[in-house]
Amino acid sequence: MIDLSKITKSYRMGEMELQVLSGVSLAVQKGELIAIMGPSGSGKSTLMNIIGCLDRPTSGVYRFENREISTMTDDELASVRNSKLGFVFQTFNLLPRFSALKNVEVPLIYSGVPARQRRERALPLLQRVGLGDRMDHKPTELSGGQQQRVAIARALVNNPPLLLADEPTGNLDSRSGEDILKILTGLNDQGVTVIIVTHDQNVAAKCRRIITLKDGQILDDRAQA
Amino acid sequence: MNFFETFRVAFEAILSNKVRSGLTMLGVIIGVMAVILLVSIGEGARVYITGELTGLGTNLLIITPGKTSTSGGFHPPSAGTVRKLTYDDSLALRRRAWLLTDAVPIVLGTGKVKYQNRSRDTTIIGTTIEFERVRNLFVDTGSFVALEDVDGKSKVIVLGRKVKDELFGDESPLGKVVMLSDARYRVIGVMRKKGTSLGWDIDDVVFIPVTSGQELFDTDGLFEILASTPRAEDVDRAISQIKDILIRRHAHKEDFTIQTQGAMLSTMNTILGVLTAVLGGIAGISLLVGGIGIMNIMLVSVRERTREIGIRKALGARNRDIMAQFMIEAMTLSGAGGIIGILIGVGLALLIPVFVDVLPTSVSLWSILMAFFFSAAVGVFFGVYPARKAALQDPIQALRYE
Numbered sequence: 001m002i003d004l005s006k007i008t009k010s011y012r013m014g015e016m017e018l019q020v021l022s023g024v025s026l027a028v029q030k031g032e033l034i035a036i037m038g039p040s041g042s043g044k045s046t047l048m049n050i051i052g053c054l055d056r057p058t059s060g061v062y063r064f065e066n067r068e069i070s071t072m073t074d075d076e077l078a079s080v081r082n083s084k085l086g087f088v089f090q091t092f093n094l095l096p097r098f099s100a101l102k103n104v105e106v107p108l109i110y111s112g113v114p115a116r117q118r119r120e121r122a123l124p125l126l127q128r129v130g131l132g133d134r135m136d137h138k139p140t141e142l143s144g145g146q147q148q149r150v151a152i153a154r155a156l157v158n159n160p161p162l163l164l165a166d167e168p169t170g171n172l173d174s175r176s177g178e179d180i181l182k183i184l185t186g187l188n189d190q191g192v193t194v195i196i197v198t199h200d201q202n203v204a205a206k207c208r209r210i211i212t213l214k215d216g217q218i219l220d221d222r223a224q225a
Numbered sequence: 226m227n228f229f230e231t232f233r234v235a236f237e238a239i240l241s242n243k244v245r246s247g248l249t250m251l252g253v254i255i256g257v258m259a260v261i262l263l264v265s266i267g268e269g270a271r272v273y274i275t276g277e278l279t280g281l282g283t284n285l286l287i288i289t290p291g292k293t294s295t296s297g298g299f300h301p302p303s304a305g306t307v308r309k310l311t312y313d314d315s316l317a318l319r320r321r322a323w324l325l326t327d328a329v330p331i332v333l334g335t336g337k338v339k340y341q342n343r344s345r346d347t348t349i350i351g352t353t354i355e356f357e358r359v360r361n362l363f364v365d366t367g368s369f370v371a372l373e374d375v376d377g378k379s380k381v382i383v384l385g386r387k388v389k390d391e392l393f394g395d396e397s398p399l400g401k402v403v404m405l406s407d408a409r410y411r412v413i414g415v416m417r418k419k420g421t422s423l424g425w426d427i428d429d430v431v432f433i434p435v436t437s438g439q440e441l442f443d444t445d446g447l448f449e450i451l452a453s454t455p456r457a458e459d460v461d462r463a464i465s466q467i468k469d470i471l472i473r474r475h476a477h478k479e480d481f482t483i484q485t486q487g488a489m490l491s492t493m494n495t496i497l498g499v500l501t502a503v504l505g506g507i508a509g510i511s512l513l514v515g516g517i518g519i520m521n522i523m524l525v526s527v528r529e530r531t532r533e534i535g536i537r538k539a540l541g542a543r544n545r546d547i548m549a550q551f552m553i554e555a556m557t558l559s560g561a562g563g564i565i566g567i568l569i570g571v572g573l574a575l576l577i578p579v580f581v582d583v584l585p586t587s588v589s590l591w592s593i594l595m596a597f598f599f600s601a602a603v604g605v606f607f608g609v610y611p612a613r614k615a616a617l618q619d620p621i622q623a624l625r626y627e
Contacts, residue, residue: 054620075543082541093536097241110541
């Protein structure tokens with residue numbers, strides 16, 4: 001499903017050139033549940049951004065469902081993000097002025113789904129994450145765990161094959177974190193490929209494959225039971 | 226992303242910050258209002274003045290002594306260095322210029338009219354009977370200056386309505402004697418009430434025979450000769466006829482000027498058209514300032530919503546979706562401001578003449594359309610830069626923005 005080959009990424013900081021990823025090769029099969037770990041500055045967020053089509057690699061080849069991503073235009077990347085990927089962020093990133101339901105509908109706006117159908121598709125997802133009775137609440141009226149569940153519903157609304165979660169439990173207390181993790185693993189059981197970037201050993205322990213990054217390279221890539 | 230959705234998002238963004246949106250709109254409202262108001266005042270002046278001039282008849286020819294190269298609406302007072310126009314010139318024109326229906330000699334001056342212990346400084350016009358017809362001013366009671374009065378240099382006087390009211394009140398002035406610079410004049414008529422035209426009070430005037438006027442002002446020249454043709458098409462031929470006759474009488478020199486009412490009308494139209502354009506242009510500057518206000522607030526808005534832009538992009542918004550969202554927001558601000566400005570501007574333009582009767586206004590459709598399209602264009606022009614800035618945000622940077 002995902003095929004990364006010798007990916008590098010470097011940023012110019014004035015005169016200095018900062019190499020964040022130096023030759024990452026990685027293959028992900030459909031239906032995997034993967035944790036990406038590593039210390040701060042190891043390049044895991046950058047790798048996540050590249051996998052999530054938010055950024056292009058400096059060199060190397062990235063193929064997603066056999067399509068070459070590295071050479072796509074901004075609009076083509078936007079379309080891949082919209083229909084193939086779901087994002088869950090550490091800071092939830094809901095739109096503050098919109099209700100929970102409207103937030104879940106946002107990706108559908110950009111895939112051109114008419115307003116009535118958007119509602120019909122968004123509501124069951126909110127119910128699935130247990131927030132059917134909170135659909136009219138603004139993000140500020142929801143707890144962190146509830147906001148993250150709205151974010152997951154939003155990530156799923158276009159039925160993407162791949163879910164990317166960047167420290168999804170980082171801003172939550174342990175109980176809410178466990179709930180979120182349960183939802184994510186549950187989704188994986190239903191066939192969605194899930195990649196989680198995390199510091200948390202407990203989170204990683206739930207995953208079947210753990211990739212450890214250090215200094216922009218893969219230090220360790222192992223499967224666990 | 227369809228248009229309706231984009232519009233709704235923009236509308237929600239505007240409503241979420243009512244005071245700021247309102248103040249931004251106010252800039253455009255004032256600009257559009259100023260354009261409409263000032264243009265309608267300029268247009269009002271043009272419509273009023275051309276209406277008054279047209280009311281005098283476009284077949285009117287005005288012959289003044291002295292040669293001027295311009296054909297402006299104002300005749301300069303004759304300098305006296307050239308040969309004067311005389312009463313005999315007017316008689317010659319009347320006799321020989323068969324294209325003219327009238328050739329009315331006019332002397333003009335000011336003086337004090339006295340009746341018993343009351344007096345009034347007024348305009349004195351020396352002329353003949355034809356004046357009535359040429360200038361469309363008629364006697365109400367009594368009679369106007371007759372040809373015999375002119376031939377006999379009679380001391381007779383016709384009073385304008387205001388002069389009559391001032392000197393006589395409700396008393397009938399016919400047959401009474403008034404003093405005009407130590408000479409006794411018998412009142413033979415009172416003019417119909419006419420009011421003010423182009424700043425000149427037509428009722429504040431007295432008429433005497435042209436010959437008596439020349440004696441009164443101690444001159445053998447005329448202020449002007451008014452002539453008219455029966456048809457507007459004859460004006461050009463009439464002009465050359467007048468020239469032929471007068472040049473022969475003036476030792477083969479063209480030392481007079483012939484102006485036509487039509488030419489004055491078009492000159493006036495041009496001058497007032499320029500005036501209107503200048504007023505509109507000045508008001509347009511304030512609309513431009515309003516546009517800068519929109520750009521300013523849109524830049525703030527883009528910065529504030531950087532994170533929102535990042536989120537939308539991560540969820541699949543294309544650059545043009547973001548661009549459209551901010552463009553429509555800017556255009557909604559300027560468009561709504563434009564419509565409100567038009568309503569207020571038109572309202573004020575219609576109200577002004579009710580309260581200030583010296584300020585006629587004329588609301589023209591083109592000024593409304595121009596103001597609206599200009600304000601919409603302001604929205605587009607000043608919205609593009611902030612919207613582009615929003616659209617080209619790097620999604621990762623935007624998502625990290627606090």
